[in-house]
Amino acid sequence: MTPVALLRPALAALCLTLPLLAAAQESTIRKNLAERIPALSQIDEISKTPMPGLFEVRVGTDVLYTDAEGNFLLHGSLLDARNGRNLTEERVNKLLAVDFKTLELKNAITMVRGNGKRKLAVFEDPNCGYCKRFEKDLQKVDNVTVHLFLIPILGEDSVNKSRQIWCAADRAKSWNDWMLRDVAPKGKAICNTEALTANLEFANKHRITGTPTLIFEDGSRVPGAIGAVQLEERLARR
Numbered sequence: 001m002t003p004v005a006l007l008r009p010a011l012a013a014l015c016l017t018l019p020l021l022a023a024a025q026e027s028t029i030r031k032n033l034a035e036r037i038p039a040l041s042q043i044d045e046i047s048k049t050p051m052p053g054l055f056e057v058r059v060g061t062d063v064l065y066t067d068a069e070g071n072f073l074l075h076g077s078l079l080d081a082r083n084g085r086n087l088t089e090e091r092v093n094k095l096l097a098v099d100f101k102t103l104e105l106k107n108a109i110t111m112v113r114g115n116g117k118r119k120l121a122v123f124e125d126p127n128c129g130y131c132k133r134f135e136k137d138l139q140k141v142d143n144v145t146v147h148l149f150l151i152p153i154l155g156e157d158s159v160n161k162s163r164q165i166w167c168a169a170d171r172a173k174s175w176n177d178w179m180l181r182d183v184a185p186k187g188k189a190i191c192n193t194e195a196l197t198a199n200l201e202f203a204n205k206h207r208i209t210g211t212p213t214l215i216f217e218d219g220s221r222v223p224g225a226i227g228a229v230q231l232e233e234r235l236a237r238r
Helices: 003-036 087-094 127-138 155-165 171-181 192-203 228-235
Strands: 047-049 056-057 064-065 109-113 118-124 145-149 213-216 221-223
Touching: 003 047, 003 056, 056 127, 056 213, 064 087, 109 171, 118 127, 127 171, 127 228, 145 155, 145 192, 155 192, 213 228
Parallel strands: 118 145
Antiparallel strands: 047 056, 056 064, 109 145, 118 213, 213 221
16 A cells, blocks of 8 residues: 555545544634623624634624634734735725625716716715815716716715705706815705615715715725825726
C-alpha cells in the first residue's frame, strides 16, 4: 500500500472532524457572549478572520470581534497592515450593499441627463443642507439617470414639502426649483403619497439613516454628499 493510500483514512477523518470543531467553537462563543453580554443573545453569524485567534461576530450589519472563548470583545476596525486594507470597512460595505434591482423605481422621481446610461439612486430630504450641496454638484454630471427617493426624516416641514413635491404636476421641476433655486413647492399636496411611506420603510430596512445616501448600480453606497469628481469616479466603476 502506498503512503498516500495509508494517509487517506486519516485525511478523511480530519475532514469530518474540522467542521465539528468549528461548530463547537462557534457554540462556545455564542454561549459565553450571550451569558456575559445579554445584548448579544441574538448573533447572526460568527466567522474566522485572517488574524489567527480572532473571530468576527456579526449582529445585523454591526461587526464586532472576539477570541475563541468569547472572553474579550473588540469594537473597531481590523486593518490588514501588509496590504493597506481596512477589512472591517470592506465587510460592512458588503453587508450594507443594496441590490439595485430591489429598488421600487415607481416610488422615485426619475430624471435623465444625456444618454442616461449610468444609473444612480439617491435618498434625500428636501430640508437637508448637504442634499442641496450635492444637487448643485450633480448638475455637473451628464449621461446619468437619477432615481430620487424622497425620505422626509428631518421633521414635519420635510413631510409637507415632500408631499407637495410628490403631488406636483412636474415632480422633477418642483424638486429642482426648491433644491437649486430656493423656490418653495406649492400646492395642497392632495394625492396618493404612499410612495413616501414605502421609501421610509425601505430606508429603515436598509439602515439608511442620513441624507443624502447614494446607491450605485453595483449595490455599493455612499452616505453623505460627494463632489462631481468623486461621483464621476464612482459611476465609472459600474
